[in-house]
Amino acid sequence: MSFSDNIFETDPDSKPAERSGGYDDDLTGKMSLGRQVNGKVTTLDNWRIAVKEQQTADALKQLFGGQSVETEATNDFYIDVLTERPKILAVIDGPEKVYDDGKLWINGVLTHHCDGKKFLSPDEKKGSPCFCPETLAERKTAAKEFRGPKPSIEITFRLADDPELGEFKLSTGSWGLVSVLHQIKAKLTRIGEPALVELEIEGVSFIGKNGPMKGKPVSYNQPKVTVLKSFNDAIADER
Numbered sequence: 001m002s003f004s005d006n007i008f009e010t011d012p013d014s015k016p017a018e019r020s021g022g023y024d025d026d027l028t029g030k031m032s033l034g035r036q037v038n039g040k041v042t043t044l045d046n047w048r049i050a051v052k053e054q055q056t057a058d059a060l061k062q063l064f065g066g067q068s069v070e071t072e073a074t075n076d077f078y079i080d081v082l083t084e085r086p087k088i089l090a091v092i093d094g095p096e097k098v099y100d101d102g103k104l105w106i107n108g109v110l111t112h113h114c115d116g117k118k119f120l121s122p123d124e125k126k127g128s129p130c131f132c133p134e135t136l137a138e139r140k141t142a143a144k145e146f147r148g149p150k151p152s153i154e155i156t157f158r159l160a161d162d163p164e165l166g167e168f169k170l171s172t173g174s175w176g177l178v179s180v181l182h183q184i185k186a187k188l189t190r191i192g193e194p195a196l197v198e199l200e201i202e203g204v205s206f207i208g209k210n211g212p213m214k215g216k217p218v219s220y221n222q223p224k225v226t227v228l229k230s231f232n233d234a235i236a237d238e239r
Contacts (some may be wrong), residue, residue: 003102004181006116010134027156030058030077033201033221043221044199046086049168050077056165057081063161064088085200089160090168091231094195096163096187097156100181102132102149112149140175151178155225160196160234170199176222187227193209194231200224214227 022031029051035043050073051057057068057079065084072078091097101120103213105114113121114130116139132148133139142148155170188195202224208214228234 002181003100003114003116004147004153004178010116011136013133015105018215022080024075025167026167027077027169028052029060029081030167031170031199033081033172033223035082043051044082045164045203045221047083047088047199047201049083051079052076054079060167062204075212084133088199090199091158091160091163091194092157092188092197094193094219095185098153098185098188099180100151100153100178101157102130103152104146104149106146114149116202130141133191136179151175153177153181157197160231170223172223174222176202176204177225183228184225191227191230196228196231196234198226198228 021206023229029049031049031070033044033047034042035048036042047064050071051060051061054068058081060066060081064081066082069080069082070078071080088223090152102112102114102116103110110121112130113119114132116132117130119125119128119130143150150173153170153172153174156167156169157170159165200223201221203219203221205217207221208216208218
């Protein structure tokens, strides 16, 4: 089982009601709703896609508008395409393209890596109980206090507007997404073939109930994944 599956095995009351990984070397680009500027991470309202080649960046600008900017990234994905789209249609080939586990990083060191019930690494701990809290609320608190892991989600996909561009990856630690990831995997399994999905940056707003933000407005963006239909059916519908 994965981190998201095990959350609800131990905390079924938090399971929300139904709502109406390749290797980096093989990737064309990485998609994110955040961007690091002057050492600080800022959240974006439109998708950012980091790519290796200017030719790819130009193709993405043709599809989604925006601009490309060379960054000082130390990896191969040094060109940021800042799109004008908060929603992008993608193709996910199956549930195996959606992976998640739990990770706790402290000062750049992975100190806890599990699936919510058992350690996944290092080798000497692999398979032994990780003793993560049972409820979703307790896990969030533990992660916030650096006592436990947060979700590490990777979704590998192709662009519906140009599947031939290759595979892209969306990586996120969103608790909102991990809480419904079991539904996404189940829908992909039911479709049983490449599926058309919508990747959206969703705004969340509420009034804080506890802590220093009690009584104050709170807002943030989070990734939302909506499985629509079989990609083949979508193509047929356009004919």
